[in-house]
Amino acid sequence: MNHYDVAIIGAGMAGASVASEIGGERSVLLLEAEDHPGYHATGRSAAFWTESYGGPLVQPLTSASRAFLENPPARFSSTGFLRPRGAVNIARADQTHLADQFLTDFADNELDLARWSWAQAASLMPGLKTQWTQVVYEPDCCDIDVAALHAAYLKDARRKGVALLCRAPVSQIRKVDGGWELVAGGEAHRAGQLVNAAGAWADNVARMAGVEPVGIQPLIRTMVQIETDPPSTQDMPLVVGLDGSFYFKPEAGGTYWLSPHDEIPAEPGDVAPDELSVAVAIDRFEKVLDVRVKRVVRKWAGLRSFAPDRLPVIGFDSVTEDYFWFAGQGGFGIQTAPATSKLARSLLLGEPRDDSLQMIDASLYAASRFAAET
Template sequence: MKQFDVVIIGAGIAGASIASEIGEDRSVLLLEAEDHPGYHSTGRSAAFWTESYGGPLVQPLTSASQSFLDNPPAAFSESAFLGPRGAVNIGRDDQQHLADQFLADFADSGLSMDRWSREQTISLVPDLKPIWEHAVYEPDCRDIDVAALHAAYLRDAKRKGVELVCRAPVSQIRKDDGGWELSAKGETYRATVLVNAAGAWADSVARLAGAKAIGIQPLIRNMVQIETDPPSSMDMPLVVGLDGSFYFKPEAGGGYWLSPHDEIPSEPADVAPDEMSVATAIDRFEKVVDVQVKRVSRKWAGLRSFAPDRLPVIGFDGAVENFFWFAGQGGFGIQTAPAAAKLARSVLLDQAPDESLQAVDASLYAASRFS
C-alpha cells in the first residue's frame, strides 16, 4: 500500500495544474481513469483566452493568469502559451442593448474594451452581413496553446516528483482516522488529503467519498471545423454573438472553428457531436458572414461542467475533513488554470496567496458555500 500526502483524482488541466503547484511541497499521486490525461474536456477546448469569457466574477482569475501564460518560468516552459487574436462581440441592428449591457458588466474591471462601428468591424470581418451593426472589440483576446500548457503542467509535476497513474478509475474510497484509502487499478493507496479534480465526474467522486454532491452539471458543447469559399484569414478575430448564440474563429489552412455555444445537459460520459447542433452551428454562422460552407472537415463535442452558480469550486469541503474540491471550471478552466491552481495551492497548503492573486476574492469560489 503506497502512502502519499495528497491524492488527486483527475489529470485534466485542473488536476495537472494543482499537482504542479504542490508537487515540491507534498508527496502527490495523480490518478487518471482514461488511457491518457486530458481526454475529455481539456483535449476538446476551443483554444482561446479572453478575459470577458465566463463573466465578471470569473474575469479576475483569467486576468491573473495572463502573466504566467505570456511569460512562464523558464523551468516550466521555454515559450509562451498565448498568441495574438483579438475578439469582436457583435449584435444585430436591434441588439444595441446587449452591447450596452456587455460594456456595463465590465465597466469597473479595467479590461480593454472599445465600442466599434460597423466600418471598424468589417475591417477585420470583411464578409460580415449588413444586419450586424453593433460591436464591442477586445484587443487583448488571445489564442492559447492548450495541449502545450497541459503537457507543461504534467511535465512540471513529474519533475517535482508527482506520480501519475493512468487507466486507473477509482472504484472505492474509504475514510478513517488516518486519512483516505482509495482502490484503483487493483492497487490500494492512502493519503491525508483527497483532491477532487474529476471534472464532469466531480459529484460522483464526492458521493464515493461520502461527501455531499453540490450539483456539478456537465453540459455538452459542440464544435465544428469547416472549409469555406472565400477562405478565412488568420488576421480575423474571434467573433462572438452578444446574445450568446455562437462564436467562431479562423484556423490555419483557411477554415473556421465554430460553435452554436450550446449547453446540453448530460451525464458524465465520452460525448459525441450532435448532428442537429452541428447543423445549427453552420446555420448561425451563415447568418453572420456571407461565405459559402464547402464542407465539414471535423466535428467534436466536449463537456463543460458548472456548479449551480457557474463559478469554480476551490477549497475544502465544509463537512468532510480533508476533502478538497477543485472542480466546476466550466468552459474557462484552461484560461484560468494558472491563477486557479495558485489559489488552490494557497488554500490547500494554508499559505499566503501568490502576488498575482491580489485582485481575486477567494471567498467567491470557496467550496464551503455549498455546505
C-alpha cells in the same frame, strides 16, 4: 499500499495544474481514468483566452493568469502559451441593449473594451453581414496553446516527483484514520488529503467518498471545423455573439472552428456531437458571414461542467475535512488555470497567496458557499 500526502483525482488541466503547484512540497498521486490525461474537456477546448469569457466574476481569475501564460518561469516552459488574436463581440441592430449591458458588466473591471462600428468590424471580417451593427472589440483576446500548457504542467509535476497513474479509474473511496483510502485501477492507495479535480465526474467522486455533492452539472458543447469559400485568414479575430448563441475563429488551413454555444445537460462520459447541433452551428455562422460553406472537415463535442452559480468550486469541503474541491470550471478552466491552481496551492498548503492573487476574492469560489443549501 502506497501512502501519499495528497491524492488528486483527474489529470486534465485542473488536476495537472494543482499537481504542478504542490508537487515538491507534498508527496502527490495523480490519478487518471483514461489512457492519457486530458482526453475529455482539456483535449476538446476551443483554445482561446479572453478576459470577458465567463463573466465579471470569473474575469479576475483570467486576468491574474495572463502574466504566467505570456511569460512562464523558464524551468516551466521556454516559450509562452498565448498568441494575439483579438475578439469582436457582435449583436444585431435590434440588440443594442446587449452591447450596452456587456460594457456595463465590465465597467469596473478595467478591461480594454471599445465600442466599434460595423465598418471597423468588417475591416477585420470581410463578408460581415450588415445587420451586425452592435460591436464591442476586445483587443487582448489570444489563442492559447492548450496542449502545450497541459503538457508543461504534467512535465513540471513529474519533475517535482508527482506519481501519475493512467488507466486508473477510481472504484472505491473511504475515509480512514489519517486521511483516505482509494482503490484505483485495481490498486489501493492512501492519502492524507483528497483533491477532487474530476471535472464532469466531480459529483460522482463526491458521492463515492461520502461527501455531499455541490451540484456540478456536465453540459455538452459542440464544435465544428468547416472549409469555406473564401477561406479564413489567420489575422481574423474570434467572433462571439453577444446573445450567447455562437462563436467562431479562424483555424489552420483556411478553415473555421465554430460552435452554437450549446449547453445540453448530460451524464459524464465520452460524448459525441449530434447532427442537429452541427446544423445549428453552421446556420448561425452563415447568418453572420457572407461566405459559402464547402464542407465539414470534422466535428466533435466535449463536456463543460458548472456549479449552480456557474463559478468554480475551489476549497475544502465545509463538512468533510481533508476533502478539497477543485471543480466546476466550465469553459474557462484552461484560461484561468495558473490563477486557480495557485489559489488551490495556498489553501492546500496553508500558505500566503501568490502576489498575482491579491485582488482575488476567494470566498466567491469557496466550496463552503453551498453549505447552507445542503
